[in-house]
Each structure stands twice: as structure tokens, then as C-alpha cells.
Amino acid sequence: MDDTAPAQPFDAQRAAAYDDRIRRLCPDYGHLQKTVASVLAAQLPDRAHLLVAGAGTGTEIVQMGRAHPQWRFTAVDPSAAMLDRCRAKVAHAGLKDRIDYIDAPVEDMPASRLFDAATSLLVTHFIDKTAATRRYFQSLVGRLVPGAPLVWADLYRPASDGAFRCLWAAWRRHVGAHMTTKETDRAFVRIEEDISFVRPDGLEQIVTGAGLAPPTQFYQHLLWGAWTTTAR
Numbered sequence: 001m002d003d004t005a006p007a008q009p010f011d012a013q014r015a016a017a018y019d020d021r022i023r024r025l026c027p028d029y030g031h032l033q034k035t036v037a038s039v040l041a042a043q044l045p046d047r048a049h050l051l052v053a054g055a056g057t058g059t060e061i062v063q064m065g066r067a068h069p070q071w072r073f074t075a076v077d078p079s080a081a082m083l084d085r086c087r088a089k090v091a092h093a094g095l096k097d098r099i100d101y102i103d104a105p106v107e108d109m110p111a112s113r114l115f116d117a118a119t120s121l122l123v124t125h126f127i128d129k130t131a132a133t134r135r136y137f138q139s140l141v142g143r144l145v146p147g148a149p150l151v152w153a154d155l156y157r158p159a160s161d162g163a164f165r166c167l168w169a170a171w172r173r174h175v176g177a178h179m180t181t182k183e184t185d186r187a188f189v190r191i192e193e194d195i196s197f198v199r200p201d202g203l204e205q206i207v208t209g210a211g212l213a214p215p216t217q218f219y220q221h222l223l224w225g226a227w228t229t230t231a232r
Contacts, residue, residue: 009077009078009079009080009081009082010056010079010081010082011079011081012081014081015057015079015081015084015085016085018056018057018082018085019057019059019085021187022122024175024178024179025187026122026224027171027174027221027222027224028221031221032121032153032219032221032224032226033059033060033063033121034063035218035219035226036060036063036064036119036121036151036153036219036226037060037063037064037067037068039149039151039218039228040064040117040149040151041067041068043117043149043230044068044071044116044117044149045116046068046070047070047071048068048070048071048072048116048117049071049072049073049074049115049116050064050071050072050073050074050115050116050117050118050119051073051074051076051106051115051117051118051119051140051143051144052073052074052075052076052118052119053076053106053118053119053123053140054076054106054120054121054122054123055075055076055077055082055083055086056082056085056121056122057082057086057089058075058085058086058087058089058090059089060119060121061073061075061086061089061090061095061099062090062093062095065090065093065095065098065099066093066095072098072099072100073098073099073100074099074100074101074102074113074115075090075099075100075101075102076101076102076104076105076106076109077102077103078103078104078105080103083101083103086101087099087101106136106139106140106143107135107136107139109139109143111143113143114143114144114145114148115143115144115145115148116144116145116148117144117148117150117151118140118143118144118148118149118150118151119150119151119152120136120140120150120151120152120153121151121152121153121226122153122154122155123136123152123154124136124152124154124196124198124203125154125155125156125195125196125197125198126194126195126196127196128196130202130206133203133206134206134209134210137206137207137210137212138210138211140210141210141211141212141231144231145231146231146232147230147231148230148231149228149229149230150212150228150229150230150231151226151227151228152226153219153224153225153226153227154198154224154225154226155195155197155198155223155224155225156197156198156199156200156203156223156224156225157197157198157199157223158223159199159201164197164223167222167223168223170222171222171223172184172188174222175187175188197223198225200217200225200227203215207229211231211232212229212230212231212232213229213230213232214229215227215228215229216228216229
């Protein structure tokens with residue numbers, strides 16, 4: 001197995017279900033998006049070009065694009081099905097003239113353009129191996145101007161196993177209020193199969209080793225967390 005391989009892209013079926021599914025799985029998903037936008041707005045000028053890695057269906061682009069009319073975005077995702085949904089959502093929001101699209105992993109996108117900031121929301125917990133995660137962050141850093149902010153969010157695992165079990169149970173209870181028992185069981189089987197829970201201490205080593213400043217956590221809800229850092 002290739003330890004540096006990126007996460008597998010979403011197929012058409014998973015892309016179609018994503019928006020509904022993530023809002024039921026991620027408590028207060030809308031608040032996470034707004035918080036990310038606020039953290040970036042505090043660091044960026046009125047005019048900025050942002051790299052949106054793992055752009056998915058475009059929720060964060062619409063959130064930030066509406067609030068900041070002079071920001072431009074490059075949406076990058078290895079899933080053509082997800083980018084198709086992103087295009088449709090962006091067009092519906094009236095933002096299509098401010099977005100470029102790249103249908104590829106970040107690791108494979110052209111390195112000729114540098115960006116003023118980058119986001120990576122709910123991406124690295126799909127990357128199973130340390131070497132692949134390291135390569136992913138190195139690819140992001142290589143496309144940022146010095147001092148540019150990077151914001152990312154992922155599922156993470158607390159240092160204490162007891163805390164992890166407690167928050168896992170609370171998260172499952174929350175999801176069970178929005179899904180049937182059968183749907184919840186299936187969802188958590190898939191989570192156990194697909195998700196590589198980020199350990200913040202290990203990820204900090206990867207991030208700083210890739211050329212980023214030590215990260216600051218600015219968001220936590222159960223096992224969902226978000227961090228900000230800057231390119232050196």
C-alpha cells in the first residue's frame with residue numbers, strides 16, 4: 001500500500017448525500033463555517049485569493065464569498081461529482097465569476113500560483129497514513145505566500161482515551177436524535193472504517209515540520225475541532 005496516497009474521492013452517490021449527511025453528523029456545522037470565515041476575515045485584507053482544499057459542495061465558499069465580495073477562490077477537489085455540486089451551489093449564490101476550479105488532489109495541482117490563505121475543512125481525517133498527511137500539508141504550504149493563514153477542521157482524538165470514549169458516546173447520542181437507530185448504526189460503522197481520528201499533538205508535529213507556525217485551536221464541539229496557523 002502507498003503510504004503517501006491521498007484520500008479517495010467521493011463518488012456521485014456520496015456527493016449527492018453529503019450536504020444532508022454532514023449537517024446531521026457534525027453538530028452546529030453552520031456555526032463552524034461562520035467561525036472559520038471570521039477567523040480568516042480577521043487576518044486578510046478586503047482583496048484576497050483563497051485556496052479551498054477539499055472544496056466539496058462549496059458551503060464554505062458561499063459562506064465567505066457572500067460576506068467578502070472582493071475575495072476570490074480556487075476550489076480544489078479530487079472528486080468531479082463534488083465539484084459539480086460546488087459549481088451549482090456557487091452559481092445559485094451568484095458567485096460563479098469569482099471562482100476557479102481544479103479537479104485534482106491538492107498534491108497534483110499546479111504550483112505556479114501562490115495564495116493569500118487556504119482552508120482545509122474536514123479533509124485530513126480521511127487521510128489514513130502519516131506520510132500522506134505530511135505530504136498534504138507540505139502541498140498546502142508550497143502554495144501559500146509567507147505569512148498566509150491556513151485554517152483546517154477535522155475530527156480529532158483527545159489525548160485521554162476516557163475523554164474520547166465519553167465524547168464519542170455524546171456524539172453518537174446527538175446523531176441518534178437526527179437519524180433512525182439503523183441509520184445511526186450504519187453511520188458509525190462507516191466512521192470507524194473510514195475516519196483516521198487526528199491526534200492534535202501528532203498533527204502539530206506534521207504541521208510545523210511542513211513549514212507552518214504552531215497551530216492554535218479556535219473551535220471544539222464534541223470530537224470536531226478547528227485550528228489556525230500561518231505559513232512561515
